[in-house]
Amino acid sequence: AQTVTQSQPEMSVQEAETVTLSCTYDTSENNYYLFWYKQPPSRQMILVIRQEAYKQQNATENRFSVNFQKAAKSFSLKISDSQLGDTAMYFCAFMKYGGNEKLTFGTGTRLTIIP
């Protein structure tokens, strides 16, 4: 079974600063996906970024980037130039490769951007 650990329950950062959210996971799988989702106060789950384990290059989506360390089973999310709209709960998630597989979520990190 897979497990996902987010060790930072809460974080806060000043607007325009950079913040890194940590995520570690445990699996015996070699091929898999990793995701970061955000859940703002509206409670809509929004995909932030997606990483395929077989790709060595770290995924990037505008101000969001990841540091994927497969050997260390680490998948951190970096948010650059943080904005007030980034205030949300962030969930790290794991999914086995192949489709029709369930997501395994971490417990989440509540991020607050301070004006």
Next chain:
Amino acid sequence: GAVVSQHPSWVICKSGTSVKIECRSLDFQATTMFWYRQFPKQSLMLMATSNEGSKATYEQGVEKDKFLINHASLTLSTLTVTSAHPEDSSFYICSAEDSYTDTQYFGPGTRLTVL
């Protein structure tokens, strides 16, 4: 792209009645959809995996006769909470998997309150 709708967004019902929640993928076909339940300040808890044209797969501890799932088409899955009780009050979220990217996209959620 990758929009998932959920209806209704909130519902209040009396104890003993049944409530149906619809989940639709608007711009892609989803062979697989998922139903989650989320308690306040917690992560998502997977209830069941819904596959088009076949029976849903329920997670351990989820009553299949109480939470009826139907996935009649590639764009629609429904969750019916039968004989609802106050302890069924929760936030229910669906997701639909885009099979081209093996990525789940989430609906906006339904808040169910059972009086």
